[in-house]
Amino acid sequence: MDPAQLHQEMLVWDAHRDVAYEAPLSERFLQGWMTGFDMHLPLVRAGGLDCQTYAICVAPELDLPPTAQAFKELELIWETQSSHSNTVTLALKSDDVLQAKAQGTLAAWVALEGAEPILNQIGLLRGFYRMGVRSIGLTWNWRNAIADGVAEGREQGGGLTRFGEQVVREMNQLGMVVDVAHMTLQGVRDVLRVSEQPIIVSHGGSQRLCATHRRTSPDEILEAIAEKDGVFCATTIPETLAQDPAQATLETFLDLIDHCVRVIGADHVGLGADFDVFQSHLGLPPEHWVKGLEEVDRWPRVTAGLVQRGYTESDIRKIMGENLLRVYRQVVG
Numbered sequence: 425m426d427p428a429q430l431h432q433e434m435l436v437w438d439a440h441r442d443v444a445y446e447a448p449l450s451e452r453f454l455q456g457w458m459t460g461f462d463m464h465l466p467l468v469r470a471g472g473l474d475c476q477t478y479a480i481c482v483a484p485e486l487d488l489p490p491t492a493q494a495f496k497e498l499e500l501i502w503e504t505q506s507s508h509s510n511t512v513t514l515a516l517k518s519d520d521v522l523q524a525k526a527q528g529t530l531a532a533w534v535a536l537e538g539a540e541p542i543l544n545q546i547g548l549l550r551g552f553y554r555m556g557v558r559s560i561g562l563t564w565n566w567r568n569a570i571a572d573g574v575a576e577g578r579e580q581g582g583g584l585t586r587f588g589e590q591v592v593r594e595m596n597q598l599g600m601v602v603d604v605a606h607m608t609l610q611g612v613r614d615v616l617r618v619s620e621q622p623i624i625v626s627h628g629g630s631q632r633l634c635a636t637h638r639r640t641s642p643d644e645i646l647e648a649i650a651e652k653d654g655v656f657c658a659t660t661i662p663e664t665l666a667q668d669p670a671q672a673t674l675e676t677f678l679d680l681i682d683h684c685v686r687v688i689g690a691d692h693v694g695l696g697a698d699f700d701v702f703q704s705h706l707g708l709p710p711e712h713w714v715k716g717l718e719e720v721d722r723w724p725r726v727t728a729g730l731v732q733r734g735y736t737e738s739d740i741r742k743i744m745g746e747n748l749l750r751v752y753r754q755v756v757g
């Protein structure tokens with residue numbers, strides 16, 4: 425099997441990349457985003473990336489209320505879609521992903537990272553669905569109306585509120601993927617109890633590789649996600665891959681995939697890098713990078729690494745994108 429050819433042919437899907445954390449700050453920043461996006465696209469092409477989930481994450485320290493911040497970021501995405509219609513397809517249904525691949529455009533899903541923008545209003549949840557949001561990370565690091573985030577204490581933090589349970593049920597009804605990446609252990613257990621649909625961790629690490637980082641999960645969580653037929657997406661955040669982030673490499677990332685596959689099988693593992701949206705041209709210091717896997721243009725190296733480690737072609741296809749497609753097909757349609 426030729427890794428380069430396989431990479432080109434198969435669906436490659438990255439389940440997490442932030443849109444623009446500070447986007448609502450100024451109109452000037454919006455211009456910066458467009459410039460950044462234009463620099464991002466050639467890397468996407470070089471990386472053979474077919475599908476990217478872009479997450480809207482609001483900044484609590486800004487004066488603008490979270491719902492307004494999210495609307496501004498959403499507008500940015502729709503604007504990007506209309507000014508880049510030859511290169512980007514906003515994905516609203518699973519078939520859009522396959523169609524985009526056939527046309528050679530990038531399929532872009534929109535997600536919320538942290539449900540702060542919906543406040544405590546189910547009506548706002550429906551509104552975000554209508555505006556194209558198809559998955560929500562219920563919390564970021566802090567407490568919101570739905571549940572606690574991991575920074576409130578991975579083991580001590582609380583689970584779903586009654587409103588949070590309502591949100592999960594409504595997301596099942598609407599066809600939105602529930603993402604538990606930043607939740608506490610209790611939060612994940614509650615979501616698994618309430619949700620009738622598969623759920624995902626859009627970007628996560630394993631405690632086996634780095635026990636001290638709050639964004640790494642015990643095997644118990646991986647197993648529970650797999651039991652619901654969901655997907656655990658391996659992240660490239662260096663601090664979650666190694667005690668000393670400077671030691672995080674492409675091989676460490678492959679070790680994380682190995683571990684996940686060993687515990688829950690190749691049907692339940694995916695990719696969720698969390699590359700910084702501006703790292704490619706802001707020149708962030710090296711500790712922000714995983715050596716050998718610094719940006720989206722490095723994805724072919726992951727395919728080559730999996731081939732080298734003895735994965736079958738069918739398992740590589742699942743890990744690199746087909747598992748996420750399966751879940752989105754079931755949940756979103």
Ligand SMILES: [Zn+2]
Pocket residue numbers: 537605606627698
């Ligand atoms: Zn995150």
